[in-house]
Amino acid sequence: MPFIPHTEEDVSAMLGAIGAKSIDALFDEIPPALLSGTLDDVPEGLSEMAVARLMQARASADGFWSNFIGAGVYEHHIPAAIWQITTRGEFYSAYTPYQAEASQGTLQLIYEYQTMMTRLTGLDVSNASLYDGASALAEAMLMAVRSHKTSRRVLVPKTVHPIYRRAALTTVKNQGIELVELDYDPVSGRTVLPADPGTFAGLVIPQPNFFGVLEDVHALTDWAHEQGALAIALVNPTTLAVLEAPGKWGATGADIAVGEGQPLGAPMASGGPYFGFMCCRQAFVRQMPGRVVGRTVDLDGRPGFALTLQAREQHIRRSKATSNICTNQGLIVTAATQYLSLLGPQGLARVAAASHANTVALAGRLAAIPGVSRAFESPFFHEAVLKLKDNAHDVLRALRAQGILGGLDISAWYPELGQAILVCATETKTDADLDHYVQQMERILSKRREAPPCAYKS
Amino acid sequence: MLIFDHSRPGRTATAQLPAAGGSLDDLPAELRRKDAPALPEVSELDVVRHYTRLSQKNFSIDTQFYPLGSCTMKYNPRACNSLAMLPQFLARHPASPDDTGQGFLACMFELQEMLQAVSGMAAVSLAPMAGAHGEFAGVAMIRAYHDARGDTARREIIVPDAAHGTNPATATMCGYTVKEIPTDASGSVDLAALRAAVGPQTAGLMLTNPSTLGVFEKTIADIQKIVHDAGGLLYYDGANLNAILGKVRPGDMGFDVIHLNLHKTFSTPHGGGGPGAGPVGVSERLLPFLPIPLVLNERGFYRLAAETDRPQSIGRLSANLGNAGVLLRAYVYARMLGRSGMLRVAEYATLNANYLMAKLRDAGFELAYPERRASHEFIVTLKKLKDATGISAMDFAKRLLDYGFHAPTTYFPLLVPECLLIEPTETESRATLDSFVEAMTAIRREAETNPELVKGAPHTLPVRRLDDVRAARELDLAYQPAG
Known part of the structure; x- marks a missing residue:
């Protein structure tokens, strides 16, 4: 039996301890009419060797391009060390670090990750990651709307990835949020600001934009702030090594920065898993969704790390949480933290x-x-x-x-x-x-x- | 010691630097960064040693028994990882045309088919990237269904009080209000309360079955009828599917939409908190609303369906096909198990849970629902122990860490005081379960004879108990070097 260690002797001893005649008897609270027959549409199991042969054949058929x-x-070189360490069982097969004392490895790593992301983006705080760049963008829009007194509109340039725009719409539309498209200049490929935008909660500022073009992020940030809205930076983390940090855009900096973390050590792999990153100013930290790790001390006063600000989260706040998000993309963050360290x-x-x-x-x-x-x-x-x-x-x-x-x-x-x-x-x-x-x-x-x-x- | 403490100006992991850089002089100076980001400047060995050492500070399935209730911490087969990481799979760009990925897409299509078969649903979409993401997709489909019929007065989602917090949070994200209904004394949904709660405002009910109390909802047929008769739809939270995999299909229970947690039931790694995968399955009437992309098989050619194929879809949830690599791991797992292996998952998960429950009961622990069969998990309540000794469920949990066991889930579900929700999973041996019972018994003895020892636990881990209050009050979320 694959991955089940029981011997026949185990089974009979265990049934004896329970006082049940058979394993089937353990399902006696389930109405018999509901019990399925065999799973005819599922093939019989294969050995590891047989599955390996199948997968290798399929991988070879897909080939290299x-x-x-x-x-x-983006296809970037991934240092060999990263995934060898990331797939160590202690990272790979651990759960969300709820038991902080038994999860200091993951927690410290996330704290280091948060630190690196704040330094890349020039903002005060980072969360522990979201699903991907598109879902991080959607969460940033929700933050902007929560932070605005009246408006449920967010301005989104057409120079934002078309699929990001669609994915964000899926996420926000049921909350009555409207996404308003902004045109781009056909000569420069840069976003054009509307003369009369009306009231809005946030402006998304992509840098570089979907066309690869650099937007005038300083002017866009200042304009959003003049209109009483938040400036949401949508950035590529690799480019932040050399491009101005969102925290320094315009006179006072962008308020939130989000993006796709894949370039930082995640293989392209037909679409995932990647991670979305999110950083923001301190003032918005309680509006930020997702897990956050903080440094604290233990009973002896030694430094240690724990999940914090959990009062924002679904397992505490339930229907009033900032988001329903539960897991993040911890394992890919594990890779990204090593990538940023190695590079x-x-x-x-x-x-x-x-x-x-x-x-x-x-x-x-x-x-x-x-x-x-x-x-x-x-x-x-x-x-x-x-x-x-x-x-x-x-x-x-x-x-x-x-x-x-x-x-x-x-x-x-x-x-x-x-x-x-x-x-x-x-x-x-x-x-x-x-x-x-x-x-x-x-x-x-x-x-x-x-x-x-x-x-x-x- | 943080990675930043290893940093020295000018040190690099030189082998990782591209040979040539390139000029950035064509970019406007005002858009360029003035100061380099303060990332660590370290050697490759610094990185390897630092993160290897950090890994050693974690508990994990590969190193410890991890009976975390409702999380299904079972062995993650290594082949699932190595075969999902074959170099051609890793190298494929997600925007590559379908004809460059027929091998990958064949796996995805077959995974859809197998999940459809074990769930008893009409179709499955692999798009959601976590359980909560699947919940979002599912409730968004419920809303799209009612909206498409012009039935817009349905503004309320009903959630039992035992539900995961993601359920009510999801309903809110989909623009619904939440009505909680109570659980009766035997741990089942209170049918009278459900009857009183439904009406023309009911969009649907979100239910976990077996519930988070570790029992099967025996009256599921009645629940189903009450909700459907009121015009609502039934959402199945697949958090506990491991308990019934291959035994009972959510589709046969009358559910309209479900999500499956592949990081639980299909043994993909939890990775220290993700990535997971939360595919959604639907009944016939929700078919048009499934999230895209879906994998289609057109006379042997696999293709991703998009907006034009599925005009009524709730849309995209991510920029790509969800957590593709997690889906590949689940596919490998499903192929190794096959149909008989899947059935054994439920059987042996249930055997282990009932055995552990019986042994703990015999050792004098109080069960929350002693008259019920355990599903794949069960609840011990330490209320009496706390009243007698002052030792809480949290103290108990922390002391278990000293014995080399990850703690069960504590203080969830919220309605059982001082609870431990214990899920052993099918991959643990009888010997491991027996040693867990011994540890529990030893800790109870300590609680009675030396409570300070338990209150001060853990004693053997890299840190002692951490100050959560200080963590939240004096926020330190990013390292600021002194000076």
């Missing part, structure tokens, strides 16, 4: 700069190919939008035939851009990788120009 997609999830300020800055340099080089070389142009003129970080004269979907498919994932087709999300792809080249890409991509793009576009496919759709 030369990836130039970013769009919120340090120099390493993280170098990853950011190398990713920027590779993307600048790639976008420049691709935009020099006839039929490819940059969509926006303004500075970008480690992603860029390229407009194609050809069909983006078909071009990406042709690149795929050469083992290249050439970017994300964003034409359907932004029809005003025509055929457009979002490309990203992190520090993991070599000159040879860039050469290969550029050469294949040139070859594919020129071939398609000379002999357009019959099913060509403009």
Whole structure:
């Protein structure tokens, strides 16, 4: 029996102690009509060896790709030490640290993580993490609305990831919260402020934005504050090594910073698990959702760590909690804390700069190919939008035939851009990788120009 | 010692630095950072040793018996981890086209199918990233269902007082008000109170079965009828599914929507507090509202369904397909167990719980519901011990740590005074359970003869009892070096 240690002798002795005839008799409080038959739709069990063979075959079928997609999830090098330590049983198979004395490892690690995140974002406090970047954004919107006396509106630029906007809407709409879209300038790709926004509780400020473009975060932050609203920074943690910290945006700084933690040591892994981070000013700490670790002392006065501010949380406050969130993404935070330690300020800055340099080089070389142009003129970080004269979907498919994932087709999300792809080249890409991509793009576009496919759709 | 205490200016883990950086001069100076963030400057060995040592300060399933009630702390098979971390799976970008991930998507589709089969629901979505996230999706679907019918007067969700705090918090997040109903003396939902509570304002009832009191709701057929007759829907909180996996299917009990905690029943790791996974299953009438993405099988090609496929969906809960790597671990676990293995989960979890309950009762501990069968967990109340000796459930729990056992859940459910909610799970041996009974008995003797020893516990851990009040009053949430 997989993972069940009982011998026949154990079972009969245990039933004897209980005073039951059989294991089935232990289910005698369940109305017999409810008992299921066999689970015909579930296959019979396999040995570890057989499952390993199946999984290896499936993994091999999926293979490896030369990836130039970013769009919120970034391929960065992950130091070997990180996941070897993260998957130690003492981290991997521990529960939420409710018994603080038996969980000092996890608790101290989270305290160190919170410290690192406050230093990256320039804000006062951090929570222990949320599910992912999109759900962290939704929670930040809820915080802004709770902190505002009257308004239930949040302004969200179209330069925020379209899927983040949708996921946030799923989370907030049942509380009567309205998300108002802000347009972007077609030349610069930066958010345009509306002349008459009405009253609103928060403004989301992405940096870099979904297009990779750097927003004028100082002006946006000050404008939100002038309107009596909170400034919610949506940031990429890698870029914070070199870009201004949200806590220093504008005259007084952003109020909340959230984002996707995946770039800090989490593999892309088809979408997770990652983690969302959230930092804020001290004034909003009691509005912050999720677990928080504090440093305190024990009976002998020695320093130690414990979950704190639990009076905000669902297991105490029930229907009046700041959120229903219970677990966070502790194991991925375990990896991220080691990532930030291993990279340090120099390493993280170098990853950011190398990713920027590779993307600048790639976008420049691709935009020099006839039929490819940059969509926006303004500075970008480690992603860029390229407009194609050809069909983006078909071009990406042709690149795929050469083992290249050439970017994300964003034409359907932004029809005003025509055929457009979002490309990203992190520090993991070599000159040879860039050469290969550029050469294949040139070859594919020129071939398609000379002999357009019959099913060509403009 | 914090990682920051190891930091020395200019020290780096050089092997981890990319060979070349690059110029940032094309970026506007006012958008660039003036001072580097004060992250640790340490060597690779500093990091490895520091975090290895921190790990050794944790209790975990791999090192200790962890009978934490309602959390299902069972063995997390190592193969689930190593096979979910095959390099091709890890390297796949979530926005890659479906044709680059047919192997991965096949696993996801088959997981949907297996969860559908064990839950007895019409369809399953893997999108939610935790139990509470699944609850949110489930209640949002209940709301979408009523709204789609124009039945907008239903503004209330009913929750038994024994429920997890996430249930009422979820109802609030979905814009509902919460009505709590009491539990009767035998630990079951009070049917008269339920009858009095339902009406045209009832959107639904959230129920955990077996409940957090460790007993099966025997009157589930009546509960189901009362709620449905009033026009409400039934939500199944899958927190305790381990007790009935393969034995009873929530769909057969009449539930309209459920969430499953894969980090409990399907043994994915708890990871020190996540990541989990909380897939949701629905009955026929809630099908159109399932959260996206869903994995579709179109003549052997696996594809993620999006907004255009599912126009009535409550929408997306995350930027991607939930906690994909957790789902892969659950898939490997389900394949190793298979149909017979799943049935044995419920059987042996129930055997272990009833055995441990009988042994503790025989050792003189008071059970909260002595006349009831335990499900996969049960409650001991230390009220009398506290009255006699002053030793609380919390003191008892802390002293168990000294004996090398993680404490059971304490002070939950809220309605049993001085309670320990004990869930041994199926993966523990009889010998482990026996030694736990010995420790409990020894601590009770200590409580009677040397209460100060128990009140001062733990004595053998890296720290003694921590000052929670100070932690909340003098908030220290981030390290500030002196000076």
